[in-house]
Amino acid sequence: RPRVLSGIQPTAGSFHLGNYLGAVRQWVALQESHDAFYMVVDLHAITVPQDPAELRANTRLAAAQLLAAGLDPERCTLFVQSHVPEHAQLAWVMNCLTGFGEASRMTQFKDKSARHGADRASVGLFTYPVLQVADILLYQANEVPVGEDQRQHIELTRDLAERFNARLGETFTVPSAYILKETAKIYDLQDPSIKMSKSASTPKGLINLLDEPKATAKKVKSAVTDTDTVIRYDVAEKPGVSNLLSIYSTLTGAGIAELEQKYAGKGYGALKTDLAEVMVEFVTPFRDRTQEYLGDPETLDSILAKGAEKARAVAAETLAQAYDKVGFLPAK
Numbered sequence: 001r002p003r004v005l006s007g008i009q010p011t012a013g014s015f016h017l018g019n020y021l022g023a024v025r026q027w028v029a030l031q032e033s034h035d036a037f038y039m040v041v042d043l044h045a046i047t048v049p050q051d052p053a054e055l056r057a058n059t060r061l062a063a064a065q066l067l068a069a070g071l072d073p074e075r076c077t078l079f080v081q082s083h084v085p086e087h088a089q090l091a092w093v094m095n096c097l098t099g100f101g102e103a104s105r106m107t108q109f110k111d112k113s114a115r116h117g118a119d120r121a122s123v124g125l126f127t128y129p130v131l132q133v134a135d136i137l138l139y140q141a142n143e144v145p146v147g148e149d150q151r152q153h154i155e156l157t158r159d160l161a162e163r164f165n166a167r168l169g170e171t172f173t174v175p176s177a178y179i180l181k182e183t184a185k186i187y188d189l190q191d192p193s194i195k196m197s198k199s200a201s202t203p204k205g206l207i208n209l210l211d212e213p214k215a216t217a218k219k220v221k222s223a224v225t226d227t228d229t230v231i232r233y234d235v236a237e238k239p240g241v242s243n244l245l246s247i248y249s250t251l252t253g254a255g256i257a258e259l260e261q262k263y264a265g266k267g268y269g270a271l272k273t274d275l276a277e278v279m280v281e282f283v284t285p286f287r288d289r290t291q292e293y294l295g296d297p298e299t300l301d302s303i304l305a306k307g308a309e310k311a312r313a314v315a316a317e318t319l320a321q322a323y324d325k326v327g328f329l330p331a332k
């Protein structure tokens, strides 16, 4: 079975619709066909300041949401990144292989450091993509299911894997990004020129899956479209409507053409009302299941402990190979 690996940050509490449609939904599907490793990336979370108690609670909450979304610990390995120390260990090796200029070209760092203020951005935020490289290479992943915003980091992973292999000998699988065209980038409901994001979106443009379903329905109904009334998928000319159609299509399985036909001559109101209903039907059981998992922290922690054990077995083997290639003296 080919292997996949991906991760999600436990920072915002609730996952947003972009996280789910861009990434987590694919994780659920891929556990059927792949040897799948999924993790809550708490090491990544601390690249910006976190309240310790909140971070701990949000880590459990992220795991509960992943299970609620459909990850099955019998079918995939679900774990917390800091439970597997090999991530930080390999990251150091990969940091030493990365050019300073190369790391400086990562657009996500440029955006985020601009937002935090260059002086306040941590060195961790700067080297975050290299930790991500280590995350992926440790598991010899063939594919990495992520949203479009992560494409550049996967390219960096490929470059560094190839560089290590060429300099020190064949060690790492060179992975590919697994990005589905329809959901590669879910846009802010109020400003369809930017991606839906926990830090850049306006509250009205961001759908948090754990919000009150009524509030979610309201946000969908007040989504920005355009002054035209025609329902047509056209990202350049009609980004707002196209975003709603992508979301609708993915959540229901209806094709875009089918939806265009269904709403021909009906106007945006009808589309938004129906999509609001679809969304409520999706988030209501998701919220309930998340609460159920959260209500039983012992089971949750034991799933994560088993996951970490399975993950460590793979990660330790890869790290040992990498250390050997680098020339570290084995500890006796």
Ligand code: AQP
Residues within 6 Å of the ligand: 007, 008, 009, 010, 016, 018, 019, 020, 021, 022, 023, 145, 146, 147, 148, 149, 150, 183, 184, 185, 186, 187, 195, 196, 197, 198, 199, 200
């Ligand atoms: N809008 C989006 N459309 C499609 N995919 C998205 N992802 C995030 N936003 C969208 C994907 O979700 C996965 C987990 O992301 P993360 O844990 O790195 O969260 P994030 O990217 O930090 O989420 P935000 O909201 O985008 O955070 P900020 O505002 O801090 O940048 C990833 O696979 C990501 O591609």
